[in-house]
Amino acid sequence: MLLQARSLTKRFPGTLALDGVTFELAAGEVHALLGENGAGKSTLIKCLTGAYRRDGGEIVLDGRPVDPQSTAHAQELGIGTVYQEVNLLPNLTVAENLTLGRQPRRWGLTSRRGMRALAREMLAGYGLDIDVERDLGAYSVAVQQIVAIARAVHLSGKVLILDEPTASLDAREVAMLFDVVRRLRERGLGIVFVSHFLDQVFAISDRITVLRNGRHIATTEAAGLDRLRLVNLMLGRELEQATGHGRTAHDAGEELLRAERLGKRGRIAPFDLSIRKGEVVGMAGLLGSGRTETAEVLFGATAADSGAVKDRAGAIDVSTPARAIASGFGFAPEDRKTDGIIGDLSVRENIALALQAHRGWARPIPRAEQRRLAEDFIRRLDIRTPGPEKPVGQLSGGNQQKVILARWLAMNPRFLILDEPTRGIDVGAHAEVLRLINEMVAGGMSLLVISSELEELVTVSDRVIVVRDRRHVAELTGQEITTDAIVRAIAAPEAATEAAE
Amino acid sequence: MTGLLRRVAPQLLTLLAVLVLVTIFFPGFLSVGVSGDRLVGSPIDVLKRGAPVALLAIGMTLVIATRGIDLSVGAVMAICGASAALAIDQGWGLGAAIPLALAAGLLCGLWNGFLVAVLGIQPIVATLILMVAGRGIAQLITEGQILTFSDPGLAFLGSGTVLGLPAPAWLWIGAGIVAGLVVRRTALGLLIESVGVNLRASRLAGVNSTVLLLTVYMISGLCAALAGLIVTGDIRGADANNAGLWLELDAILAVAIGGTSLLGGRFSILASLIGAMVIQSINTGILLAGFPPEFNLVIKAALVLLILMLQSPRLGDLAAGMSLRRRRADEAAAAPRVLPEVRQ
Numbered sequence: 143m144l145l146q147a148r149s150l151t152k153r154f155p156g157t158l159a160l161d162g163v164t165f166e167l168a169a170g171e172v173h174a175l176l177g178e179n180g181a182g183k184s185t186l187i188k189c190l191t192g193a194y195r196r197d198g199g200e201i202v203l204d205g206r207p208v209d210p211q212s213t214a215h216a217q218e219l220g221i222g223t224v225y226q227e228v229n230l231l232p233n234l235t236v237a238e239n240l241t242l243g244r245q246p247r248r249w250g251l252t253s254r255r256g257m258r259a260l261a262r263e264m265l266a267g268y269g270l271d272i273d274v275e276r277d278l279g280a281y282s283v284a285v286q287q288i289v290a291i292a293r294a295v296h297l298s299g300k301v302l303i304l305d306e307p308t309a310s311l312d313a314r315e316v317a318m319l320f321d322v323v324r325r326l327r328e329r330g331l332g333i334v335f336v337s338h339f340l341d342q343v344f345a346i347s348d349r350i351t352v353l354r355n356g357r358h359i360a361t362t363e364a365a366g367l368d369r370l371r372l373v374n375l376m377l378g379r380e381l382e383q384a385t386g387h388g389r390t391a392h393d394a395g396e397e398l399l400r401a402e403r404l405g406k407r408g409r410i411a412p413f414d415l416s417i418r419k420g421e422v423v424g425m426a427g428l429l430g431s432g433r434t435e436t437a438e439v440l441f442g443a444t445a446a447d448s449g450a451v452k453d454r455a456g457a458i459d460v461s462t463p464a465r466a467i468a469s470g471f472g473f474a475p476e477d478r479k480t481d482g483i484i485g486d487l488s489v490r491e492n493i494a495l496a497l498q499a500h501r502g503w504a505r506p507i508p509r510a511e512q513r514r515l516a517e518d519f520i521r522r523l524d525i526r527t528p529g530p531e532k533p534v535g536q537l538s539g540g541n542q543q544k545v546i547l548a549r550w551l552a553m554n555p556r557f558l559i560l561d562e563p564t565r566g567i568d569v570g571a572h573a574e575v576l577r578l579i580n581e582m583v584a585g586g587m588s589l590l591v592i593s594s595e596l597e598e599l600v601t602v603s604d605r606v607i608v609v610r611d612r613r614h615v616a617e618l619t620g621q622e623i624t625t626d627a628i629v630r631a632i633a634a635p636e637a638a639t640e641a642a643e
Numbered sequence: 644m645t646g647l648l649r650r651v652a653p654q655l656l657t658l659l660a661v662l663v664l665v666t667i668f669f670p671g672f673l674s675v676g677v678s679g680d681r682l683v684g685s686p687i688d689v690l691k692r693g694a695p696v697a698l699l700a701i702g703m704t705l706v707i708a709t710r711g712i713d714l715s716v717g718a719v720m721a722i723c724g725a726s727a728a729l730a731i732d733q734g735w736g737l738g739a740a741i742p743l744a745l746a747a748g749l750l751c752g753l754w755n756g757f758l759v760a761v762l763g764i765q766p767i768v769a770t771l772i773l774m775v776a777g778r779g780i781a782q783l784i785t786e787g788q789i790l791t792f793s794d795p796g797l798a799f800l801g802s803g804t805v806l807g808l809p810a811p812a813w814l815w816i817g818a819g820i821v822a823g824l825v826v827r828r829t830a831l832g833l834l835i836e837s838v839g840v841n842l843r844a845s846r847l848a849g850v851n852s853t854v855l856l857l858t859v860y861m862i863s864g865l866c867a868a869l870a871g872l873i874v875t876g877d878i879r880g881a882d883a884n885n886a887g888l889w890l891e892l893d894a895i896l897a898v899a900i901g902g903t904s905l906l907g908g909r910f911s912i913l914a915s916l917i918g919a920m921v922i923q924s925i926n927t928g929i930l931l932a933g934f935p936p937e938f939n940l941v942i943k944a945a946l947v948l949l950i951l952m953l954q955s956p957r958l959g960d961l962a963a964g965m966s967l968r969r970r971r972a973d974e975a976a977a978a979p980r981v982l983p984e985v986r987q
């Protein structure tokens with residue numbers, strides 16, 4: 143084995159991010175590392191590259207125990223990393239980027255000629271025909287990735303870790319990158335490949351390791367692994383275990399609105415979506431599959447470049463969030479801290495914000511009314527805060543989520559999108575958010591609920607849309623909605639059809 | 644009201660301390676007399692001389708609250724002063740001069756706002772453009788001359804007296820009250836703070852951040868226009884090179900002394916105005932205290948540094964020092980720790 147990590151353990155306050163994880167990488171193999179959010183992929187990589195100090199376990203490289211102290215040290219030892227966002231300097235030339243830190247010298251000065259020669263030598267064998275004297279930023283992200291790989295391979299030369307390298311590449315660029323990866327494999331490098339795109343994982347990997355909740359779940363040959371089994375490993379479900387549809391069937395009303403061929407190039411392929419009155423539509427898919435992107439084009443957070451949203455009265459303008467809100471839409475985003483709360487402002491102000499923005503600056507909500515509104519929601523949603531004037535940034539995650547729900551409930555929207563409404567909140571708050579969802583629907587509101595928790599989706603949804611590789615690939619209704627069927631649909635469309643039969 | 648007092652207490656204390664300090668060096672500093680129909684004395688002088696920076700500080704506070712900055716206000720003063728002087732020079736009269744200057748200020752603000760809100764250029768770079776270009780524009784308007792005039796109306800704005808107080812003092816106090824009422828009695832203040840704290844989340848909550856940013860830069864331009872009118876009226880001439888020179892920095896300093904974070908969010912116009920008076924008291928005080936003029940800038944810098952150090956939260960933490968650390972340790976031992984969420 144080229145690289146072995148044995149029972150690696152890494153603790154953060156409150157969580158065990160890595161729990162005795164073992165990982166092996168052979169020379170001349172591409173080894174995919176898979177897992178959902180919070181599985182421990184990044185932590186494992188950061189321990190291997192010295193960005194984090196591990197709390198336990200050992201790392202063996204070429205038969206010798208090593209202890210990477212920093213990414214630079216890991217590089218010297220032979221472990222190089224290329225991240226999704228290329229961390230090179232776009233305003234320096236390709237040659238400067240490649241040779242930075244070890245420029246060839248001549249009489250104590252850097253030699254530009256030497257630098258060029260070294261850069262060309264480093265790029266030989268990558269199939270790139272670029273001018274090393276031009277700024278790196280002038281080239282596409284794919285070329286920048288390959289330059290970053292060339293630099294990492296030159297500096298370290300044994301192990302190459304690619305962390306989500308294809309996230310911002312198109313299909314042709316991915317193929318170009320994979321050519322490079324295959325060549326490096328032939329040269330005997332050990333390559334760790336982290337990606338959310340299962341097709342790519344199967345296209346390039348020799349072996350696959352799955353992590354979940356900080357634990358090592360499985361390592362298998364990629365060739366013998368079937369997609370369904372892989373998704374089950376990642377999500378932690380067994381095929382036999384099929385949770386039934388928990389939601390009491392009710393008559394969803396007439397159609398409230400429909401999206402027709404709505405889409406945005408590079409983010410979500412055009413989709414049709416019909417939402418009925420008082421209906422909960424669930425949305426399932428792996429991270430990065432197009433769930434959040436669907437919500438964003440529906441709400442105007444990302445302007446769609448095709449299609450339209452319509453209701454009985456005609457087309458609805460969803461080009462900006464403000465306009466979508468004016469049409470009775472609401473959106474509680476996935477990343478509460480950056481997209482949801484206004485941290486320094488009080489609970490009262492956060493709850494009143496959407497309503498106030500909708501009324502316009504010239505028609506302020508009187509402070510007494512804001513207070514009443516806040517106190518009312520603090521009581522109804524059981525928001526744990528010392529009072530309405532507490533800065534919302536100081537509340538716990540679950541209470542922040544409730545404040546954002548209160549912000550939208552105050553608007554009384556007809557269509558509310560909840561993106562991962564229960565992520566990162568404690569069990570008690572979790573149950574309350576689900577209770578709230580049922581209350582809202584009983585009041586006639588229509589919901590789109592995006593969630594990675596399949597049981598949760600099965601429990602609350604009337605219908606579940608499955609998204610994969612930025613496309614809506616399946617729709618399950620009524621008795622079809624089981625975690626099993628959702629997993630099959632996430633894994634492959636053929637499997638979903640089988641399940642439906 | 645008590646909340647407001649608590650908010651500006653540090654600034655009031657600072658002003659008090661500066662006044663006491665200056666009085667030690669120049670005992671007659673605080674005396675006010677009556678000469679004819681107007682009040683005279685150093686405090687009145689501070690209210691008058693501090694007017695341009697106080698006016699700029701009003702607009703600057705709002706811009707900074709949105710996490711922006713407006714470096715162009717000094718140059719905008721020169722443009723607006725030159726526009727007014729030009730109107731007088733051409734014989735269009737005061738009725739044209741003042742609207743022309745105000746319109747020029749609003750237009751400059753619109754330009755800055757367009758660069759920041761629509762094109763997404765960083766505020767410091769966006770307003771730097773007009774900071775540099777503005778003096779050139781003002782020179783083009785005055786054709787490179789100092790454009791002097793003798794219109795009593797415009798001169799009155801800079802050096803007249805109303806009910807015993809200088810006209811510039813009435814102007815900034817009035818503008819401060821109007822601005823304060825507008826932002827706090829409407830929802831403008833809340834929306835500005837919300838955009839300053841978290842632009843993306845505010846947009847997702849339906850706040851029209853583009854219009855809001857355009858508005859604050861236009862308010863800043865309008866304030867600069869008023870300041871430009873005062874300076875031009877005071878010297879009865881438009882000096883494209885020196886009108887409002889470096890005043891943008893004093894205005895930013897006033898906002899900083901006023902305790903509004905340059906990272907945006909919570910703001911107080913009243914605190915910024917007190918900050919402007921602190922700066923002017925230092926300026927006037929150093930002159931009166933009789934230090935050789937070459938010491939002025941260094942003394943001013945030292946005093947400002949001292950004020951900002953005393954207001955810095957980190958220094959407060961240090962001062963709280965050992966006792967706090969001990970209390971924290973006790974609390975930690977007594978209660979289970981709240982663990983931060985860890986995300987990958």
